[in-house]
Amino acid sequence: MRARKRKALEEQGWRVGSPAEFLCLSPVEEAYIELRIRLADGLRARRLWRRLTQQALAVAVGSSQSRVAKMETGDPTVSLDLLVRSLLALGASSRDIARLLTGRRRAAA
Secondary structure (H helix, E strand, O other): OOHHHHHHHHHOOOOOOOHHHHHOOOHHHHHHHHHHHHHHHHHHHHHHHOOOOHHHHHHHHOOOHHHHHHHHOOOOOOOHHHHHHHHHHOOOOHHHHHHHHHOOOOOOO
16 A cells, blocks of 8 residues: 555544454464465466366366366365365476465566
């Protein structure tokens, strides 16, 4: 958030903070949620890059289209195991998954 906007909100009596502060998340909980979001975003990006539908991915991992939609939105009912298995089904290597988790991008060749 821009400093000017933050100051204006605070002057109007609003409290400004992070989602972690609002939800009273511990650093561990915050890191876990960030990890899930990175995997979910990576799954969606890889599926789109491969030009697959959610249905096609669901068939590849033995799941349903609605479950794939939940995976891609970071739904907490989806296991990390299923997220990782789905990434592997899309051809991701362990190194690709590590890059997702660390936020590092592959260098251009």
